[in-house]
Amino acid sequence: MPEYRAIVNVMLRRAILDPQGRAVEATLHRLGHANVGDLRVGKRIELTLSGERADVEAQLARIVERVLSNPVMEDATYELHEVAASEAAAGDAGSAAAGDAATDAA
Numbered sequence: 001m002p003e004y005r006a007i008v009n010v011m012l013r014r015a016i017l018d019p020q021g022r023a024v025e026a027t028l029h030r031l032g033h034a035n036v037g038d039l040r041v042g043k044r045i046e047l048t049l050s051g052e053r054a055d056v057e058a059q060l061a062r063i064v065e066r067v068l069s070n071p072v073m074e075d076a077t078y079e080l081h082e083v084a085a086s087e088a089a090a091g092d093a094g095s096a097a098a099g100d101a102a103t104d105a106a
Contacts, residue, residue: 001051002052002053003048003049004050004082004083005046005047005080005083006046006048006080006081007044007045008044008047008068009043009077009078010043010044010045010069010075011040011042011043011075012074013073013074016074021039024039024041025037025038053080057080060080
């Protein structure tokens with residue numbers, strides 16, 4: 001059964017204040033990095049799923065919308081990469097995946 005590596009990125013919507021992003025930006029300015037602006041902080045989540053691509057993609061979209069993000073306040077995007085057979089075998093040792101798809105979940 002094919003394996004896929006998913007990378008999910010979750011960010012607060014632009015209309016939502018990002019206090020963590022503002023705090024990091026203010027700290028960078030105090031440290032002399034005055035050219036940094038519009039800094040926002042988000043989440044990156046990685047997971048592996050196995051199954052047929054269409055089923056895995058539908059499952060991932062549901063997981064992203066229902067569990068990994070709050071669609072009212074956050075925008076989420078994901079990438080889905082098929083893991084090569086040799087990488088899947090080495091995956092237990094922490095090998096990286098290669099792939100071919102990126103999709104918006106919001």
